[in-house]
Amino acid sequence: MIQLHFYPQNASLIPHLLLQEMGERFELILVDRSRNEHLSPKYLSLNPNGLIPVLVDGDLVLYETAAICLHLCDKHPEKHFAPAVGTADRAHFYKWLFWLSNTLQTTLQTYYHAERWVDANNTIAATQVKALAQARITKMLAQIDAHLGQTEAPWFMGDAYTAIDCYVFTLCRWTLGFERGGAKDFANLASYLQRVKSRPATQTVLATERGAM
Ligand SMILES: N[C@@H](CCC(=O)N[C@@H](CS)C(=O)NCC(=O)O)C(=O)O
Known part of the structure; x- marks a missing residue:
């Protein structure tokens, strides 16, 4: 199942909204910024920039919010959360x-x-x-x-x-x-x-x- 590493109201809210709109099954994993968890070695192994969010989709580990959004839109073109390619x-x-x-x-x-x-x-x-x-x-x-x-x-x-x-x-x-x-x-x-x-x-x-x- 897709995992979204998030912190409330951070940039992770963007893919969180998109996943919910798409009706996807996903698991939320809290990265507690108040305890600097985004700077922990474990989190830095997912995103060396120490920034939230990260999306894990099978073997794919993806950071950068815009890239995450494009990946989700491209994975489900039938859901039309982006206009058709080439238009x-x-x-x-x-x-x-x-x-x-x-x-x-x-x-x-x-x-x-x-x-x-x-x-x-x-x-x-x-x-x-x-x-x-x-x-x-x-x-x-x-x-x-x-x-x-x-x-x-x-x-x-x-x-x-x-x-x-x-x-x-x-x-x-x-x-x-x-x-x-x-x-x-x-x-x-x-x-x-x-x-x-x-x-x-x-x-x-x-x-x-x-x-x-
Ligand atoms: N370019 C990144 C920026 C992400 C970003 O700035 N995330 C903030 C939360 S909104 C963060 O993790 N900040 C931690 C920090 O700056 O130390 C993206 O779009 O994913």
């Missing part, structure tokens, strides 16, 4: 997947770990990095909001719910604590997030992750 829709799906992974997600990581980007104990510089990251995130959320305003469809890629929806929902949740300029401040985005949240699979996953805290 323009698939190209846009790749565009958004890579943008989410290498642009919005990395900027969110900079926001949450600004101290890693400055000299030790330089709190003034860390505060500055955090504020600059937040401003960039807000611009990216505006880009997502504009896209949603143009599509006039219920889901990010159109009428079909795809892996991109799991990605957008998770990253946007990480901005809910922003005083200003977070996802809830954008009208299209706020109503879209409510739609994703009210899906039965999302409700199940959120309840499971709450129970794991």
